[in-house]
Amino acid sequence: MSTPVEDEYEFDIDAERIDVDLVHKWLSTDAYWALGREREVVERSVRGSLNFGAYDREGNQVAYARVVTDLATFAWLCDVYVARDHRGSGLGVRLATTVVEYLAPYELRRVMLATLDAHGLYAKLGFVALPDPQKWMVLLDGRSA
Secondary structure, X not given: OEEEOOOOOEEEXXXXXXXXXXXXXXXXXXXXXXXXXXXXXXXXXXXXXXXXXXXXXXXXXXXXXXXXXXXXXXXEEEEEXXXXXXXOOOHHHHHHHHHHHHHHHHOOOEEEOOOOOOHHHHHXXXXXXXXXXXXXXXXXXXXXX
């Protein structure tokens, strides 16, 4: 799926096109949720996920989003990142919209995400606060189980 956008961005799910070094730099140095994440972990996460890249007219990657999913019942949207010099253009909303539209035909029961500061962006796409949060549990560090 390679989709030209009406303006300067193209969205693609081809994992081979993802610039893992660039994504690692973005996440490990500038994303509050992934500071210090090791390159090997980023590489493994790319291999095990559905990846969405956004590219400028020259083909340079300018944004990234990752989805962990079984494409049957559940998806987790994560690692959404827009390069600093492309922020404020609506690219983040368009990237998230691309993800939601891609997942729609699968009629997943749940698509989840976690965010510290982008609730308004995701609310535009229909995301709401977690209903019945008391039902949910988390294993914070699977290595210590």
